[in-house]
Structures are given as structure tokens and as C-alpha cells.
Amino acid sequence: MTINCKGSLIDLSTPKVMGILNLTPDSFYDGGKYKDESQILYQTEKMLQEGATFIDLGAYSSRPGADHISIEEEENRILPIVTLILSKFPNTILSIDTFRSKIAKQCIEAGAAIINDISAGSLDKEMIKIVGALKVPYIMMHMKGTPQTMKSxxxxxxxxxxxxxxxxxxxxxxxxEGINDLIIDPGFGFAKNIDQNFELLNKLDLLNIQEYPILAGISRKSMIYKSLNINPSESLNGTTSLNTIALLKGASILRVHDVKEAMECVTLFHRYKGQA
Structure with missing residues (x-):
């Protein structure tokens, strides 16, 4: 179970960690946290040193009810940062969190390696065709509607x-359309209530029938902090608990805000499986 990222084969038969780097001012947890180049580079280096295989860049907030932004604004937010990170850390495997084919194409041409699409092509009918032409791995997520409507x-x-x-x-x-490397993301929190999120986690292994790697994006989401009656900033322990369950249920990639703790989950999972 491998994916080809700019000529490097990444083996997903052993779980990997994807670090989140939001370039948005309104993301539910870390919106506006990385405002300048030094903060962005510091966080990128930190996640890489802690063991992240991938860095996922997003410039369009997909939290429920998030403001819609123009393609020009998304482009202005994300393209300079792709260039910035790769100029400093050229071996970084960048994943681009976008549902717009124009942004996807520009970022891959600038050196990014993966497209992570919350809509699996539903919000831009050209996306799957473009990704197929670019010959890059494609993360397709389950969602209904848009970030503005999905809650209902x-x-x-x-x-x-x-x-x-x-x-x-x-x-x-x-x-x-010729896409060879597919990863499926069941979309925790997207058009699903808290009970549905936990049902999905409980039955995550049933998605293995597709025989494609599964990405679990649970990090600090409302299924954790609302269940525990805490804030997102207090939900690291809950995230670690549910990430461990996701690994046991067959997840190949953990998409997280906190790389060090996720890597500890992966290390202990290997010990549990007798793979250390």
C-alpha cells in the first residue's frame, strides 16, 4: 500500500502522520495563529522534526458555517507559502487542502505533492480530471453540501x-480519469452529528472494503470537546484517545494539529501489534 509523492514511494501499510498548517484566520482551532513567514516556517520545521510525513496546507476554512472566500484570496494565501516552505525545506511532502482545481494545479506546479479535497470533486467538476492529469495522490473526503450548508x-x-x-x-x-493513488477520508464532522461521528469511528474498519488507505481527521474536533464539555484548546488528550482507536480500526494516516502526540500513538500502536 504505497503512494507516489514526486518520485518517492510512501508506504502506508505502516501508519503515517499528516501535520495541519492552517493559513486561515477563522479555522476552529488554530485560525490566525500562523500570520507571518517566521511563524509558518517555525511550525513547519517543528512538525517535520516531530515526525510528520506530510504537511497539509489549507487556506480555505472548512469548519461548519465558515465564510466563503474568493479563489483569488485563496490563491494569494496559499501559493506564496508553498514556495516559502519548499525553499526552506525542499524535501517536504506538501498536501494541499483545496476543493478548487485551479488552486490544486498551481500548487502542484509550485512543488506540492498531494491534493486533499473535502468534496471529492463535488464542488469543482474539473478537479478529478485535473488531478488525473497531474498524476498526484488524491485524498477524497466524504461530505454533503458545502462548509456553509453541511451542518443541516x-x-x-x-x-x-x-x-x-x-x-x-x-x-x-x-x-x-487516471488517478492511481487514492486515499479516502470519511469526513469526521462533515455533515455528521456527534453520534454519527462516533458510529463512524466505531465502524471505520468497514471502509477497508474499498481497499484504499484511510485518513482519519479527528484532531480537536467537536465530537471530542463537546462530548467532554471542554474547549478545543483542551482536547489534546481526547484527540490522542480517538486517534488510537482510529489506528486500531485501520487508519493509515492521522491528520493532526499535534504531531508529537500522534507519533507517540503510532509508536505504541506498533508495539501493540508486535512491529517494534
């Missing part, structure tokens, strides 16, 4: 079966 779209006949059907259809579309 959490009705399902059968949550897991509906998600399985969604991915089956998206995978067929991606393969037709």
Missing part, C-alpha cells in the same frame, strides 16, 4: 452504507 445535511438511510456507496462512485470516477 446529516440525514442518512444507513450512515456506513451511504458512505461506502459514495466512495464506490467517486473511486470509479477517479480511476477513469
Amino acid at each position: 445535511l446529516n440525514q442518512y438511510d444507513n450512515l456506513i452504507e451511504d458512505i461506502q456507496l459514495y466512495f464506490s462512485q467517486k473511486i470509479i470516477e477517479a480511476i477513469k
Whole structure:
């Protein structure tokens, strides 16, 4: 189970960690935290040193009800940072969190390696075709609606079966466009309430039927802090607990704000599996 990132094969049969670097002023946890080049480079270096295999850059907040921004604003936020990070840390495997094909193409041409699309092509009909032409790994997430509307779209006949059907259809579309390296993200918190998020985590292993690597993005989300009646800033321990469950249920990538703690989960998971 490998993906090709700019000529380097990354083996996802052993779990990897993806560090989150939000370039938005309004993300639910770290919005506005990284405002200048020195802060961005410091956080990137920190995550790489702590063991992140991937750094995921996002310039469009996808939290529920987030403000919509223009493609020009997203472009102005993210493209200079791709260049900045790769000029300082040229071996970094950058993932680009965007649902817009123009942004995806520009960032890959600037040296990024992966596209992470919250809509799996639903919000930009050119996305899957563009990713296929670029020949890069594609993370496709399950979501209904948009970040502005998804909170009210959490009705399902059968949550897991509906998600399985969604991915089956998206995978067929991606393969037709020549995408070789696919990763599926079940979309914790996207068009799902807290109970549905926990059902999804409990049954995450059922998505292995797709035979593609699974990315789990649980870090500091409301399923944790609302369940514990705390704030996102206090939810690291809960994140670690649920990341461990995600690994046991078959996740290949943990997408996190806190790389060191996630790497500790992975290390202890290896010991548990007798792989140390």
C-alpha cells in the first residue's frame, strides 16, 4: 500500500502522520495563529522534526458555517507559502487542502505533492480530471453540501452504507480519469452529528472494503470537546484517545494539529501489534 509523492514511494501499510498548517484566520482551532513567514516556517520545521510525513496546507476554512472566500484570496494565501516552505525545506511532502482545481494545479506546479479535497470533486467538476492529469495522490473526503450548508445535511438511510456507496462512485470516477493513488477520508464532522461521528469511528474498519488507505481527521474536533464539555484548546488528550482507536480500526494516516502526540500513538500502536 504505497503512494507516489514526486518520485518517492510512501508506504502506508505502516501508519503515517499528516501535520495541519492552517493559513486561515477563522479555522476552529488554530485560525490566525500562523500570520507571518517566521511563524509558518517555525511550525513547519517543528512538525517535520516531530515526525510528520506530510504537511497539509489549507487556506480555505472548512469548519461548519465558515465564510466563503474568493479563489483569488485563496490563491494569494496559499501559493506564496508553498514556495516559502519548499525553499526552506525542499524535501517536504506538501498536501494541499483545496476543493478548487485551479488552486490544486498551481500548487502542484509550485512543488506540492498531494491534493486533499473535502468534496471529492463535488464542488469543482474539473478537479478529478485535473488531478488525473497531474498524476498526484488524491485524498477524497466524504461530505454533503458545502462548509456553509453541511451542518443541516446529516440525514442518512444507513450512515456506513451511504458512505461506502459514495466512495464506490467517486473511486470509479477517479480511476477513469487516471488517478492511481487514492486515499479516502470519511469526513469526521462533515455533515455528521456527534453520534454519527462516533458510529463512524466505531465502524471505520468497514471502509477497508474499498481497499484504499484511510485518513482519519479527528484532531480537536467537536465530537471530542463537546462530548467532554471542554474547549478545543483542551482536547489534546481526547484527540490522542480517538486517534488510537482510529489506528486500531485501520487508519493509515492521522491528520493532526499535534504531531508529537500522534507519533507517540503510532509508536505504541506498533508495539501493540508486535512491529517494534
